[in-house]
Amino acid sequence: MNRTASEIELAERLIGQRPTLEDVARRAEVSKSTVSRVINGEPRVRAAVAERIREAVAELGYVPNQAARSLVTRRNDAVAVVVTEPQNRLFVDPYFDCLLRGIRHELVQHGAQPVLLFIEEQEDYPRVCNFLGGGHVDGALLFSLRADDPLPDLVEQMGLPAVFGGRPGPGSGQRSDVYTYVDADNRGGAREAVRHLVSLGRRRIATITGPLDQASAMDRLDGYRDVLLDTPPRLVAEADFTLQGGADAMALLLDQAPDLDAVFVASDLMASGALRILRERGRTVPGDVAVVGFDDLTPIAEATEPPLTTVRQDIEGMGRLMARLLCDRTSHQPLRKDGAHRLPSVVTPTRLVIRDSA
Amino acid sequence: MNRTASEIELAERLIGQRPTLEDVARRAEVSKSTVSRVINGEPRVRAAVAERIREAVAELGYVPNQAARSLVTRRNDAVAVVVTEPQNRLFVDPYFDCLLRGIRHELVQHGAQPVLLFIEEQEDYPRVCNFLGGGHVDGALLFSLRADDPLPDLVEQMGLPAVFGGRPGPGSGQRSDVYTYVDADNRGGAREAVRHLVSLGRRRIATITGPLDQASAMDRLDGYRDVLLDTPPRLVAEADFTLQGGADAMALLLDQAPDLDAVFVASDLMASGALRILRERGRTVPGDVAVVGFDDLTPIAEATEPPLTTVRQDIEGMGRLMARLLCDRTSHQPLRKDGAHRLPSVVTPTRLVIRDSA
DNA sequence: CTGAAAGCGCTAACAC
């Protein structure tokens, strides 16, 4: 005996459960397999039947249970984007906006849902790892890793396919070959920036770095030092990639080395902070002090006064690339712990964009 | 015959699969049930056995498969935070930073992993809905909904517990009682702001609104109108809650009504844009034009020149409250479609904070 | 205290 639509719906209401494949099958008077086929877009189902099933799905408001599905398919068309960063930096830095735009664009093209996870404190690691390892996602994109971050190892150990944004690990680059990452040519870009300053006849070239436990920050400093051997420590100030940090560092540099005539700043956001201080202290740019940034985040670099000469890296493109690498890695085969499917890392070029600040 | 550790690990390497409960059980020479008990922290397991199991877990690098678990428990200790917003707004507005801080804080306290999802285009809805309905999360927190947003209905229809940030639906407030939401007293706050302006003796009070298809924007405009009946249209400019939008709207207002002597701006971010234009046009604040904002985002409101008089809403607290409401709703019972477990909505008070701009 | 067995909702051979 077939139950009528209203009877079924009534029953559901009472039980308070979401409809399952079986409910849909019963309602459309077919088997679960056939429903499954329709849901997954397999072609060989009679049109009339398919239609009946689609109706049933709509009427019941059926949504497939991904947990059950992924239990058998080992896929769930979602990838995690993990950012290890105090949130307040994330939400104020257009860098991430750009990066995420690229990632999102590519991921949805592959039919994957991006899910964003934050790690802010030490206690977050176990929870996030459980999520990552729990089979919610097919892979992970990871960012802003500090030298001592446990995440790369944890993720690799779980066998979860991952691509890193920026070379993980300490600046010196050991271990790097173990992971797949996408990074800009930070060192080369920094060299170009500093050489430009030198070619302008600047002699006392200072630098504001990012947090030196991050590879990108270290690499940019290395590039600076490649050109300027034996830089006195008072020309180097470490900051934190924030606007305020850049401002503070600039103030410090001005105190330590009042005679500086140029500064290479490791990010545009910090550079805009530095410009503010220079202005406050009555130094003209580029007259008294030439300034070069890093990133070429157009909304910042073009809006500063004067517009910023900076090292361009294609952030959005890097995001897209990361996503593509990950999708390549996940869609191929069941992953193997031995890393046989590891993809090569990519270092993307940078380019000096000359505006008015240097 | 028991396989040795290295044999097992070797096998895993070859098969390339993550270890399961069964693997752990075999290694610890107990049954799956017992392992499960230890994993879930049930007390009645002999200490020695528990210890052996924990060792096996560690050695194998076992992480429970959440998909399998949630299939039976109907829980997965994760909740979605869904933001319907062009990303570039999100990542530049400290409002979300604040909100998410509150949410995060409360959620992790309840042992739930927050996962962030963005909706930027129409095409994102089906994918996000599948994720939400797919059993990845126990509930959802939803934001920035436009009047015609299909999400509230979709989510409600899936029977997924949800709490909304800001009253969903059109400004007039129909349907509102169907959903659980947390909102500030936008209308009351706006009234207070405008009354303050009036009490200062201002006569031509303009307003810059948010997108009027959002309830919060509409409510603030309603509050403005409550005090200033029959405002001429040229004193009202609609913007989009961005800094640039606020600036543009201010310019427009100055063109339309050069004699204005005050402006109530529906967000601090927009207010800071408006202040920039006023300065550029040579109007003093509060001398020529008094300005009141909305939000009291301290980093903005205190940094403007002059510091901003504004309507304070406890954004972080609202985030916390939303999370708490959701957790209350999910942790109680298996949810029922008929809404028997719906929790009441909450409207939190606002308060005028007087600084220098009015 | 511990184990055996029955599914959770779905897909994937394999029959028909």
Add this chain to the structure above:
DNA sequence: GTGTTAGCGCTTTCAG
């Protein structure tokens, strides 16, 4: 084309 069957990895009665 469509149905049947056997699990995916886990929790959870229910025995012992």
